[in-house]
Amino acid sequence: xxxxxxxxxxxxxxxxxxxxxxxxxxxxxxxxxxxxxxxxxxxxxxxxxxxxxxxxxxxxxxxxxxxxxxxxxxxxxxxxxxxxxxxxxxxxxxxxxxxxxxxxxxxxxxxxxxxxxxxxxxxxxxxxxxxxxxxxxxxxxxxxxxxxxxxxxxxxxxxxxxxxxxxxxxxxxxxxxxxxxxxxxxxxxxxxxxxxxxxxxxxxxxxxxxxxxxxxxxxxxxxxxxxxxxxxxxxxxxxxxxxxxxxxxxxxxxxxxxxxxxxxxxxxxxxxxxxxxxxxxxxxxxxxxxxxxxxxxxxxxxxxxxxxxxxxxxxxxxxxxxxxxxxxxxxxxxx
Amino acid sequence: xxxxxxxxxxxxxxxxxxxxxxxxxxxxxxxxxxxxxxxxxxxxxxxxxxxxxxxxxxxxxxxxxxxxxxxxxxxxxxxxxxxxxxxxxxxxxxxxxxxxxxxxxxxxxxxxxxxxxxxxxxxxxxxxxxxxxxxxxxxxxxxxxxxxxxxxxxxxxxxxxxxxxxxxxxxxxxxxxxxxxxxxxxxxxxxxxxxxxxxxxxxxxxxxxxxxxxxxxxxxxxxxxxxxxxxxxxxxxxxxxxxxxxxxxxxxxxxxxxxxxxxxxxxxxxxxxxxxxxxxxxxxxxxxxxxxxxxxxxxxxxxxxxxxxxxxxxxxxxxxxxxxxxxxxxxxxxx
DNA sequence: ATTAGCAATCAGAAAAAGAGAGTGCTATTT
DNA sequence: AAATAGCACTCTCTTTTTCTGATTGCTAAT
Numbered sequence: 001x002x003x004x005x006x007x008x009x010x011x012x013x014x015x016x017x018x019x020x021x022x023x024x025x026x027x028x029x030x031x032x033x034x035x036x037x038x039x040x041x042x043x044x045x046x047x048x049x050x051x052x053x054x055x056x057x058x059x060x061x062x063x064x065x066x067x068x069x070x071x072x073x074x075x076x077x078x079x080x081x082x083x084x085x086x087x088x089x090x091x092x093x094x095x096x097x098x099x100x101x102x103x104x105x106x107x108x109x110x111x112x113x114x115x116x117x118x119x120x121x122x123x124x125x126x127x128x129x130x131x132x133x134x135x136x137x138x139x140x141x142x143x144x145x146x147x148x149x150x151x152x153x154x155x156x157x158x159x160x161x162x163x164x165x166x167x168x169x170x171x172x173x174x175x176x177x178x179x180x181x182x183x184x185x186x187x188x189x190x191x192x193x194x195x196x197x198x199x200x201x202x203x204x205x206x207x208x209x210x211x212x213x214x215x216x217x218x219x220x221x222x223x224x225x226x227x228x229x230x231x232x233x234x235x236x237x238x239x240x241x242x243x244x245x246x247x248x249x250x251x252x253x254x255x256x257x258x259x260x261x262x263x264x265x266x267x268x269x270x271x272x273x274x275x276x277x278x279x280x281x282x283x284x285x286x287x288x289x290x291x292x293x294x295x296x297x298x299x300x301x302x303x304x305x306x307x308x309x310x311x312x313x314x315x316x317x318x319x320x321x322x323x324x325x326x327x328x329x330x331x332x333x334x335x
Numbered sequence: 336x337x338x339x340x341x342x343x344x345x346x347x348x349x350x351x352x353x354x355x356x357x358x359x360x361x362x363x364x365x366x367x368x369x370x371x372x373x374x375x376x377x378x379x380x381x382x383x384x385x386x387x388x389x390x391x392x393x394x395x396x397x398x399x400x401x402x403x404x405x406x407x408x409x410x411x412x413x414x415x416x417x418x419x420x421x422x423x424x425x426x427x428x429x430x431x432x433x434x435x436x437x438x439x440x441x442x443x444x445x446x447x448x449x450x451x452x453x454x455x456x457x458x459x460x461x462x463x464x465x466x467x468x469x470x471x472x473x474x475x476x477x478x479x480x481x482x483x484x485x486x487x488x489x490x491x492x493x494x495x496x497x498x499x500x501x502x503x504x505x506x507x508x509x510x511x512x513x514x515x516x517x518x519x520x521x522x523x524x525x526x527x528x529x530x531x532x533x534x535x536x537x538x539x540x541x542x543x544x545x546x547x548x549x550x551x552x553x554x555x556x557x558x559x560x561x562x563x564x565x566x567x568x569x570x571x572x573x574x575x576x577x578x579x580x581x582x583x584x585x586x587x588x589x590x591x592x593x594x595x596x597x598x599x600x601x602x603x604x605x606x607x608x609x610x611x612x613x614x615x616x617x618x619x620x621x622x623x624x625x626x627x628x629x630x631x632x633x634x635x636x637x638x639x640x641x642x643x644x645x646x647x648x649x650x651x652x653x654x655x656x657x658x659x660x661x662x663x664x665x666x667x668x669x670x
Numbered sequence: 671a672t673t674a675g676c677a678a679t680c681a682g683a684a685a686a687a688g689a690g691a692g693t694g695c696t697a698t699t700t
Numbered sequence: 701a702a703a704t705a706g707c708a709c710t711c712t713c714t715t716t717t718t719c720t721g722a723t724t725g726c727t728a729a730t
Contacts (some may be wrong), residue, residue, distance in 0.1 A: 023694055036704045036717045061691045075516070100495045138469050140489040149481050154475040156483065156493040160435045200695070218433070236593060239540065239586040247582050251574040258571060371673050376724070394679045394724045448719060 002050065008033070008313070009043050010052055010138040014064045018311050021060030021242050039068060043162040052256040056274060066279040066310070073276050073314050081318040094327045101300060105328060106231055109304060112320050113234025116306070117241070121292075122231040123267045124302030128154050130187050137161075137175050145278065147219055151187060153299045157223045161215055166208045174202055174212045189285075190220045210241035227232065230263045256284050257307075270294045274318055274325075277308050286310075291317050295328045336387065344378050345366070345387055346411040349399045353646050355627075356577050358396030401614040401645070404624070408611050408649050417654040420426045421450060425655075429662045436635060440663060441566055444639060447655050448569025451641070451648065452576070454592070456627075457566040459637030465490050465522050472496075472510050473504060482554055488524060492558045496550055501543045509537055509547045525555045555625045565598045576644040578622040591619050602638035605629045609653055609660075614645050621645075629661045643650050 002010070012032055016024045033040065044062050051327050052068035055061075062071065084110040093099075093108045102124060109120035130151035139145045149157045163171075171203045181201075182193050190308070194217055202209045237256055243248050256262045262279045265283060269275075277290040284290065289312045292305035304324065337345070339569075351359045361375040368375065379397050384386045387403035390396075399407065419601055428443045437459060439628075444455035465486035474480045478499050484492045515535075517528050529552055537544045570592055579585050581619075591597045595612040600618060612618070617625040624647045627640035639659065640650045 023692090027692080037668050037692090038694095038704050038706095039702085042703085045694085055693085057711050059691075060712080061692065091494065097497060104633060133475070134473050136471060136483075138485040140468070140487065144489060146485055146489050146491055148471075148485070150473040150481055150483070152475065154495060156481055158488060158493075202653040236586065236589050239589070245578060245582060247574065247585065250582065250585070251571065254574070256572050358723090362723085372673095372723095373673050373725095374671085377672085380725085390724085392680050393679080394722075396723065 005033075006043055006047055006050075007076060008090070010042060010047055010064075010068060013044075013047075013053065013062055014068060014072040015078070017064055018313060021311060023056055023063050028061075040266060041097055043322065044106060049174040049312065049318075063141070064284050066281075067311060069278045069314075073278070077315045077318075080315060080322045083316070086320060087323065089115070090323065090327070093117075099333060101297070101328070102229070105302070105324075106233065108324050108327070109306075110233050112306065112324070113237055116308070116320070117234075117237045117319065118306050118308035118312065119235055119237050119318065120233040121257075121263060121266060121305040121307060123228055123305075124231075124300060125267075126155070126226060127153065128186065128188055128226065132187060132190060133187050135175060135178050137171055139171070145171065145272060148189065149217075149219075149223060152184075152290065153197060159219045159222065163208075163211060163215060166211060167265045169276065170206045170208050170212060173206050174209075174216065177202055177205070178216065187220070188224045188226070189225060194220060208256075221251065228267075230260060232257050232263070237308075241257045243311065249287075253285055253288065266305050267294070270301075271305070276314065276318070276322055280306075288323065289314075291321060293321050293325050294327050337382075340368075341378055341382055341385075342411060344375060345399075347409040347646050348379075348388065348397055348408060349403060349411070352399055353648060355372065357645060358391055358398050362398040365397075379442055385493070401616075404613045404645060408613070411540075412650050416589065417658045418651070421655060422481065422658065424450070425662070428581075433593060436632070436663070437564070440637070440659075441568065442641065443659050443662070444641075445568050447641065447659070448572060451585060451642035451643070451652065451655070452569075452572045453641050453647065454570055454572050455568040455639040456592075456598060456601060456642060457568070457637065458563055458599065458604075458640075459566075460563045460604060461490070462488065462635060463521065463561065467518050467522060467525060470510060470513050470519065470636060472506055474506070474538065480506065482551075484554075484558060487519075494554045494557065496554070498543075500547060501546060505541045505543050505547060508541050509544075509551065512537055512540070513551065522555070522562070523559045525559060526552060529555060534662075545592075545597075563599060565595060567592050567598070574644075576646075578644045578646065584620065584622075588620055588623065600624060601627055601640050601668055605636075605638070609656055611649065611653070617642075624649075625658060628656050628660050630660050632664060 009029055011191045012029050012175060013024045016028055026037040029040045030037045038210040044053060048055070048062065051072055052065055054065045056063060088322045089111055093104055093111065094285060096104070099107070105122055109122055112118070130153050132148045133152045137145050140146065143162050145161050145163070147159045147161055157175050177198060181197055182190060185193050194213070196278065199213050206212060236253065238244050238250055238253055244253065262283065271294060274291065274293040279286050279289065282288045282290040284307065287310050288307060289310045290305055290307050291312070291314070292303055293303060294303045306321060308317070344364055347364050351363055361372040361379060363371045364375045365456065369649045379388060383390070383397065387400055388397040388404055389400045391398060398466045424446055425443050425628065428439055430448065431439070431465040434442070440457055444457055444663070445651045448455045454634050464490050471483045472480050473483065480495050480496050482494045484495055512533060516532055517525060519530050529548070534548055536598060537548060541547060570589065573585055573588055580589065597618065606629060609626065614621050614624065617623045619625065622645050623642060623647045624648070625640055625642050627638055629638045641656060643652070
């Protein structure tokens with residue numbers, strides 16, 4: 001258990017280090033605390049023994065350890081509100097109802113990345129609860145057509161289809177059948193419904209049924225794949241932090257930011273809270289921190305995350321994420 | 336004018352340097368040429384005076400100058416055919432007719448990037464010759480709907496629309512009017528046609544005409560913006576070349592690869608040939624070379640480019656680009 | 671015209687030297 | 701008992717020096 005003064009010193013050290021990116025000497029703290037540097041040094045030894053501080057070499061100032069950051073985030077961090085200026089900048093995005101939700105989210109995180117110099121990730125999953133609302137086919141020329149698919153949640157997919165020697169009537173009939181029979185079916189059940197309900201019927205009414213069945217089967221097979229969108233914004237901000245001044249490290253992080261699985265792992269344990277993953281917990285790099293949260297609306301749910309150095313402005317980022325999460329959820333659910 | 340032997344030596348030096356990334360000593364060349372290193376050195380002096388070679392310091396081996404690369408590309412480079420192995424890998428992509436053209440191109444350049452360790456850029460412009468083929472609206476709930484727009488070339492756009500207090504009938508009528516009156520209009524002329532031809536009519540037949548007109552006007556305004564798609568593939572390959580072992584340089588290049596204007600400038604002077612921009616000509620970095628070409632099909636045209644170090648495998652890349660260009664054009668036009 | 675031979679040059683690695691920041695410890699004060 | 705002043709000690713970071721090896725340019729010989 002830390003004394004009150006130790007808490008104070010630890011907080012000051014973490015905050016100084018976040019700001020100055022340089023091991024914090026006792027002299028810096030004693031100015032703040034009105035006591036001598038020797039006193040601070042004694043406390044520093046205690047904090048180091050407790051595992052919250054580290055030295056870079058025998059006679060260096062102190063740097064927060066991973067546990068130090070953890071303790072700071074869990075116990076010491078000011079949970080102030082979002083900065084008014086930042087709120088204002090984000091407000092203008094959320095006020096704009098013209099844009100689609102995913103664009104709003106991307107834009108807001110773009111702004112966050114620009115302001116903070118950190119990197120943002122947006123993961124949004126195609127919901128499995130989407131049901132087919134309407135399918136239509138627009139012929140382009142003799143062999144090509146565009147298939148348009150809309151779900152009840154307003155999700156749109158389109159696919160080009162090339163079919164030689166199929167009559168327009170056949171196509172129209174097939175589309176009509178699909179619209180009549182499987183509208184309302186959840187997208188991941190369409191393939192099987194197509195096989196068992198539609199196939200027998202179109203084989204009666206449609207001449208080129210074999211080819212058409214196959215084509216539409218493929219289209220739906222494709223769409224129903226449970227894909228996630230991964231959007232990484234402000235990647236180049238990685239270069240802006242002195243802990244990433246090593247080209248091999250930067251390369252490694254860039255490769256992870258491009259790696260689907262690594263990015264998807266961020267969204268695991270979909271929690272309503274804001275989660276902070278410090279250093280090795282981030283799964284990216286020991287010098288990286290990931291702060292994330294999830295959102296849920298009527299139509300959509302997803303995860304947003306900010307990636308930066310372990311020496312990150314924790315409270316600022318937490319506030320920003322919290323604000324955005326609330327805006328998204330208010331915007332869409334509360335209307 | 337260079338002698339035959341000077342040509343030979345220059346070619347060997349460029350090729351060695353591309354392969355070994357190390358200033359080429361005379362000893363390396365004389366093995367190849369069956370003459371003494373002193374002889375080669377004399378020729379090197381001549382080539383240096385002609386501006387084709389440089390030294391990194393007084394007693395270093397020679398490195399090709401920008402002019403040296405230029406001379407090599409224009410006069411000395413073997414214009415062999417594409418490597419069979421590489422052709423095979425690309426073939427499988429182009430054989431797959433399921434994919435849309437833009438996906439085929441992206442995939443093939445992804446493969447090129449993986450094979451060569453260079454970076455690829457695909458620039459494809461939305462053609463202005465697209466004409467409206469069909470518009471449809473799918474209502475999602477009371478206030479939201481999806482507008483689907485298809486052009487005669489199979490280009491699809493969709494926009495979410497929020498409209499409070501508009502009746503379904505009004506919407507249907509408006510869509511019908513648009514379909515009746517402006518299908519076939521080039522997309523960049525739709526806005527004005529909407530204003531002068533449609534507005535007067537819907538104001539008669541549609542109750543909430545003001546709001547609907549405005550909404551559709553915005554939708555078309557949005558789509559007709561002459562946007563270009565910019566797709567950069569294999570960015571992380573930048574890290575793989577020793578000339579980019581400097582973090583500031585890498586940062587600078589990454590920022591340029593993300594910069595719309597810089598990337599768009601690649602497609603200028605839309606030429607049918609394959610163009611090579613060496614060093615400062617690349618507009619990216621003095622150590623960078625850009626090799627590009629353009630393609631043109633019935634539906635689409637665009638530019639593809641490979642970005643790598645100046646010390647690039649010129650002939651290999653030229654062959655790859657040439658092959659891909661031909662495949663694209665054959666694939667789409669020929670058939 | 672070509673080549674052998676050799677001193678001269680310079681990058682890059684390794685070693686040495688110097689300066690400065692900050693600590694830990696001890697003795698002293700409060 | 702807690703806080704502080706004082707000082708030797710440690711270690712990084714920077715600069716300087718030394719050393720080695722690769723490669724050249726030049727001169728004289730073939």
